[in-house]
Amino acid sequence: xxxxILEINHLTTSFRxxxxxxxxxxxVSLTVNKNELLAIVGESGCGKSALAFxxxxxxxxxxxxxxxxFKGQNIAGFNTSQLNALRGKDMGMIFQDPLTALNPLMMIGxxxxxxxxxxxxxxxxxxxxxxxxxLLNKVGIPGAEHVYNQFPHELSGGMxxxxxxxxxxxxxxxxxxxxxxxxxxxxxxxxQILDLMKELKEESQAGVILITHDLGVVAExxxxxxxxxxxxxxxxxxxxxLFENPLHPYTRSLLNSVPTAxxxxxxxxxxxxxxxxxQNLPREGCRFSARIxxxxxxxxxKNPVLHEVSPGHFVRxxxxxDFHFPDGxxxxxxxxxx
Amino acid sequence: MSFLEVNDLKVHFPIRGGFFGGTQGYVKAVDxxxxxxxxxxxxxxxxxxGSGKTTTGRAIIGLNKITSGKVLFDGQExxxxxxxxxxIRRDIQMIFQDPYSSLNPKKRVSDIxxxxxxxxxxxxxxxxxxxxxxxxxxxxxxxxxxxxxxHEFSGGxxxxxxxxxxxxxxxxxxxxxxxxxxxDVSVQAQVLNFMQxxxxxxxxxxxxISHDLxxxxxxxxxxxxxxxxxxxxxGTKEDIFNNPQHIYTKxxxxxxxxxxxxxxxxxxxxxQEVKKEYEQAFNKYFDSEGLAYQLQPVSNTHxxxxxxxx
Numbered sequence: 001x002x003x004x005i006l007e008i009n010h011l012t013t014s015f016r017x018x019x020x021x022x023x024x025x026x027x028v029s030l031t032v033n034k035n036e037l038l039a040i041v042g043e044s045g046c047g048k049s050a051l052a053f054x055x056x057x058x059x060x061x062x063x064x065x066x067x068x069x070f071k072g073q074n075i076a077g078f079n080t081s082q083l084n085a086l087r088g089k090d091m092g093m094i095f096q097d098p099l100t101a102l103n104p105l106m107m108i109g110x111x112x113x114x115x116x117x118x119x120x121x122x123x124x125x126x127x128x129x130x131x132x133x134x135l136l137n138k139v140g141i142p143g144a145e146h147v148y149n150q151f152p153h154e155l156s157g158g159m160x161x162x163x164x165x166x167x168x169x170x171x172x173x174x175x176x177x178x179x180x181x182x183x184x185x186x187x188x189x190x191x192q193i194l195d196l197m198k199e200l201k202e203e204s205q206a207g208v209i210l211i212t213h214d215l216g217v218v219a220e221x222x223x224x225x226x227x228x229x230x231x232x233x234x235x236x237x238x239x240x241x242l243f244e245n246p247l248h249p250y251t252r253s254l255l256n257s258v259p260t261a262x263x264x265x266x267x268x269x270x271x272x273x274x275x276x277x278x279q280n281l282p283r284e285g286c287r288f289s290a291r292i293x294x295x296x297x298x299x300x301x302k303n304p305v306l307h308e309v310s311p312g313h314f315v316r317x318x319x320x321x322d323f324h325f326p327d328g329x330x331x332x333x334x335x336x337x338x
Numbered sequence: 339m340s341f342l343e344v345n346d347l348k349v350h351f352p353i354r355g356g357f358f359g360g361t362q363g364y365v366k367a368v369d370x371x372x373x374x375x376x377x378x379x380x381x382x383x384x385x386x387x388g389s390g391k392t393t394t395g396r397a398i399i400g401l402n403k404i405t406s407g408k409v410l411f412d413g414q415e416x417x418x419x420x421x422x423x424x425x426i427r428r429d430i431q432m433i434f435q436d437p438y439s440s441l442n443p444k445k446r447v448s449d450i451x452x453x454x455x456x457x458x459x460x461x462x463x464x465x466x467x468x469x470x471x472x473x474x475x476x477x478x479x480x481x482x483x484x485x486x487x488x489h490e491f492s493g494g495x496x497x498x499x500x501x502x503x504x505x506x507x508x509x510x511x512x513x514x515x516x517x518x519x520x521x522d523v524s525v526q527a528q529v530l531n532f533m534q535x536x537x538x539x540x541x542x543x544x545x546x547i548s549h550d551l552x553x554x555x556x557x558x559x560x561x562x563x564x565x566x567x568x569x570x571x572x573g574t575k576e577d578i579f580n581n582p583q584h585i586y587t588k589x590x591x592x593x594x595x596x597x598x599x600x601x602x603x604x605x606x607x608x609x610q611e612v613k614k615e616y617e618q619a620f621n622k623y624f625d626s627e628g629l630a631y632q633l634q635p636v637s638n639t640h641x642x643x644x645x646x647x648x
Contacts, residue, residue: 187594219599220599240599253524268556
């Protein structure tokens with residue numbers, strides 16, 4: 001049945017700031033199965049992108065501890081050439097900003113062709129071109145022959161993101177990591193790109209990690225959702241459970257702060273305070289406690305761990321049992337679901 | 339008489355080229371836009387990037403030159419802001435999209451907020467300080483913030499500094515150009531709530547420019563949808579969201595992600611149907627150049643761009 005493509009065990013990524021290491025990703029464990037889309041949600045500064053970059057090993061100065069098992073092998077110990085054999089072949093990545101992700105001086109055809117060439121030196125020039133055109137057609141770019149000879153600046157944002165996707169899927173990767181793929185795009189283009197990603201996932205049976213802060217996108221796309229706060233996973237569940245029975249105060253606060261197009265709300269919920277910066281991260285106790293000060297100290301655990309409340313649904317800390325919104329604030333998302 | 343009235347506004351940018359750098363043609367960024375806003379209301383201007391919504395906002399406040407058309411503010415014509423009285427300019431203020439680039443990094447917060455005051459009011463140092471403190475309190479920043487520099491603040495706090503600057507002169511109309519697009523949902527909620535609070539407190543009128551229909555629905559009373567410099571539909575919030583008539587509006591509404599995962603496949607099907615309809619009916623809704631037709635009234639409040647006798 002479900003076959004794990006990626007297994008992360010106790011992954012900690014820390015950065016050195018003034019002779020001390022600070023963990024941006026703190027003891028994260030998760031799995032991604034074949035043909036499964038795992039969404040990672042959180043505010044900026046929660047460590048979502050740091051996690052994605054750690055999996056692809058794109059940080060060059062970070063200290064990485066723990067296991068990253070890709071198809072059974074621990075790639076955390078791989079050297080650069082071993083990694084290069086994987087990156088762009090078995091693992092693809094879609095970046096947030098399609099303009100900075102593309103080389104402005106290279107024609108589209110050459111950029112996509114380069115990825116094919118690196119992983120298959122024997123591919124003839126003609127075959128390569130044929131494959132690039134095939135890819136451009138696959139991601140829905142009209143006039144592929146023409147676009148082949150164009151430069152990134154000649155394309156619109158949506159088309160550029162399609163090119164980035166074409167590059168990511170060029171070698172049929174088994175794991176695709178998409179870091180905020182639609183944040184820079186308009187809403188109509190966003191829905192096209194998301195539909196395309198879904199189609200490609202179904203077709204290739206790849207495992208996908210989708211990083212986003214847009215809960216609407218999560219609801220449309222994900223099979224399972226992990227909510228990150230301050231470097232830790234605070235809640236993980238399948239998408240239906242997460243939207244219908246969110247437990248962690250952070251998840252509930254996030255859901256409540258979204259202005260939905262379906263519901264009339266007079267007042268949006270505001271999460272007090274900000275995500276603590278890396279250096280000011282509390283190392284002990286519940287990291288979210290500072291933002292819900294009306295919940296008593298005793299509701300939190302000393303060393304919060306993930307509790308399995310129902311099969312596959314994990315919540316960190318015990319504070320969810322006592323959590324309620326401050327007086328006078330309704331919880332809105334239950335109305336949306338019912 | 340409406341508070342702000344925009345009549346057949348056009349903003350065309352010349353395309354220069356050729357050997358002598360002559361004008362080769364025009365980019366019609368805004369091509370005949372008309373709308374009006376009542377006092378104390380929020381009007382939403384929606385469109386994709388490149389639709390001309392920002393240019394419209396900037397033209398009203400005088401940051402882009404108006405090619406033709408009229409802008410009436412509180413009964414006075416302000417189409418040519420240089421000739422309009424100076425008081426008008428203090429009554430219209432703007433909140434910019436990017437809180438990172440709209441604040442001068444070399445100035446302290448107190449100087450940023452005091453700048454409009456220095457331009458229009460002759461205050462002593464002490465009075466000015468007092469006003470700045472009041473404004474900081476109003477936007478919920480600590481009094482010590484006045485000595486800090488913009489980089490010491492988070493995105494939401496910076497946007498509030500931008501808002502403090504915009505309301506320093508007690509304006510009547512605020513043009514908010516994608517004020518929350520660069521912010522996280524939780525911070526976005528904070529800024530939106532705050533904008534609603536000061537609207538009530540100060541009796542402000544907003545022109546709210548955004549591409550996010552969720553935010554627009556939350557904030558606005560009336561909405562105009564733009565496409566390639568023209569209006570495709572305008573009406574009240576209910577008209578646009580419950581009874582969209584133009585295929586482009588339908589498409590925009592269909593593209594909003596549904597927050598309920600159970601509706602997923604149904605929503606996908608709906609989106610594909612609308613997309614199909616959009617492709618088939620494109621020629622019916624747009625003229626030979628792919629531009630929208632003139633607006634035709636559907637009801638008292640609801641206008642849709644349809645071909646005549648269509």
